[in-house]
Amino acid sequence: MTRLVLRRLTIAVPLVFIVSVLTFVLESLAPGDTARTILGTNYTPEGYAQLHEKLGLGDPVLVQYWHWLTDAVRGDLGVSPISGLSVGSEIVNRMGVTLSLIVGTTLVSALLGVALGVLSAVRGGRLGKAIDVFSLLGFALPNFWLGLVLITGLAVTVRLFPATGYVPLTASPSEWVASLVLPVITLALGGAAAVAKQTRDSMSDALDAEYVYVLRANGASERSLVLRHALRNAAIPVVTVVGLLFVGLLNSTVLVEGVFAMPGLGGLAVQATTQHDLPMIQGVAVTFTIVVVIVNLLVDLLYGWLNPKVRVR
Missing domain, CATH: 1.10.3720.10 (MetI-like)
Structure with a gap:
């Protein structure tokens, strides 16, 4: 059973990574702009350009993802540019x-x-x-x-x-x-x-x-x-x-x-x-992926308990 758990966890790490990459890339390609959402309909080109640069939206997608990833591996999922609230705190508050x-x-x-x-x-x-x-x-x-x-x-x-x-x-x-x-x-x-x-x-x-x-x-x-x-x-x-x-x-x-x-998390997503709130979308997507991994692991453990033959695979 220990080997079964270790194998599943080994698969889980690249799965979470792939989901985070796909979510980030697809969301960056979606119509909309975080800066325009924050500023609303009445904004000046100078104000838009300043906020766009402040949020790092002008950087290449891979550079933006790298910044997010380096913080995420330390447990920091970032701050929502829309609400100004911590992504991790919002997810924890709604997770229950x-x-x-x-x-x-x-x-x-x-x-x-x-x-x-x-x-x-x-x-x-x-x-x-x-x-x-x-x-x-x-x-x-x-x-x-x-x-x-x-x-x-x-x-x-x-x-x-x-x-x-x-x-x-x-x-x-x-x-x-x-x-x-x-x-x-x-x-x-x-x-x-x-x-x-x-x-x-x-x-x-x-x-x-x-x-x-x-x-x-x-x-x-x-x-x-x-x-x-x-x-x-x-x-x-x-x-x-x-x-x-x-x-x-x-x-x-x-x-x-x-x-x-x-x-709940569904409404937050x-x-x-x-609102094109990329840090919040990333946090919710990664959270859902981790939940799916945990559920699949529990299902595999139940398989092993119900059928001992599964444990030796």
Whole structure:
């Protein structure tokens, strides 16, 4: 397992470097100008030229990237030229919102999806068809539309949960949970549908395997067959889906954070892009890449725990 972790970390370093290079180059080629964004519509050519030079926008792209990289390896992601705030501080302040939303959605999707998938594979019949209908609905319903429906029904009409906003865990645990319920449900419906579908298919294959018939003939209980043997052997593709779900939520949260007015990284990335705030875009992109690397590493570790053969690769 140690060698597995070291190999993944060895791959992660050049991956983060490549993503940072591509992000910097592509953003520098995008239409827009940081100096014009700061100055607005009314500016003089002299004032524009002075600010353009002060921000270093006249330097070659590779020189600008080198300046950013030398600071980044020391843990300094720079300062936003738009807001004047530290990029690292802004990311840290908003990271809790996005991670709370993503982790909560992943847990709800995994638990609900696995439970429904196992029930569907074991019982079959009408329950299996109901799971298929649930999966189709989960895939078909747009997240932003579902979020608006939940706000109308459970926040405005019934007033069970807050319609918008986010309360930090340190401020009030109960209000923190309440502020996450509606956005997590909004995102978890599609995720649970994907996990349920994959769990059902994997469990059906596992229950039809020869070793299951041998264990059943030797007197093993159905509970042991399902939970101890079949589910563990069916878990690897399910873990893959859950890992992909977590990574995909980094994009999906952008709309949901907007619908529920949550100050997360998704909104920060959109704002930085529209304002051509290159240091902020770089910081968010590198942060997302590191999160993806960590998630993939955890998925690989789960593979090794579920299937010992993976550890010797």
